């Protein structure tokens with residue numbers, strides 16, 4: 421029997437937060453707002469715009485309030501603010517501009533302790549509390565399980581641990597649960613197994629995936645995730661979002677690369693490839709480097725404007 425693919429997926433744009441947070445070059449608030457506006461113009465309808473964390477720990481996110489104040493007024497766009505704790509959730513809600521809180525729990529104790537000063541179990545409880553806070557404020561929340569495919573400190577992460585965390589966090593009623601390959605060590609077989617396991621314990625809560633292309637497996641993992649039933653894919657324009665544990669590594673899977681692969685495969689993303697490539701070209705000089713994304717270098721296919729030249 422032929423495999424039946426889903427007809428469409430949602431790409432969640434994470435460049436303004438995950439894409440930028442590990443970049444050394446300070447990016448101004450106006451440029452962040454420019455990036456957000458260009459992403460919306462390219463068709464993005466859900467964006468992780470910033471995180472509400474300690475600015476000493478993540479200086480690139482110090483302007484979270486200013487970014488929120490400058491967000492375009494769009495009823496059709498969902499703005500996500502990433503938060504690690506109650507204080508962050510309160511700050512995000514106080515802006516009045518964040519539609520959805522992004523809560524994060526971490527699959528290992530060592531990483532959870534370094535990232536947010538709590539155990540892995542503690543991070544699950546914190547995520548559940550954040551989801552509840554969002555609900556009380558009339559907003560939605562989603563949860564991400566960081567280091568789902570491997571930990572920079574503890575190495576392999578047991579699939580059963582991630583499945584158990586997903587079951588626990590599902591009790592709080594997030595709009596979706598994301599499996600994040602924070603350090604880019606996942607492979608497609610692992611993705612297939614883990615999504616099947618998580619789906620078996622979270623009922624009909626949608627699965628989102630977050631892949632870094634640190635070791636070149638990002639797009640293969642996206643494809644495996646879609647076949648396994650993931651409906652939402654995190655991606656970053658230009659493939660920004662290098663791994664803090666692998667200096668110089670490629671970043672998040674690139675929005676233009678994911679768009680290209682999926683649209684060519686007949687899966688709708690709602691995004692305009694030419695506008696994504698234009699945004700890459702606009703962003704590269706701001707970052708002072710060529711960005712890791714592939715399709716922006718080659719162009720899409722077919723490319724009518726190139727044919728004459730190539731045939732000549």
Ligand code: ZN
Pocket residue numbers: 438600601602630632661672
């Ligand atoms: Zn990430």
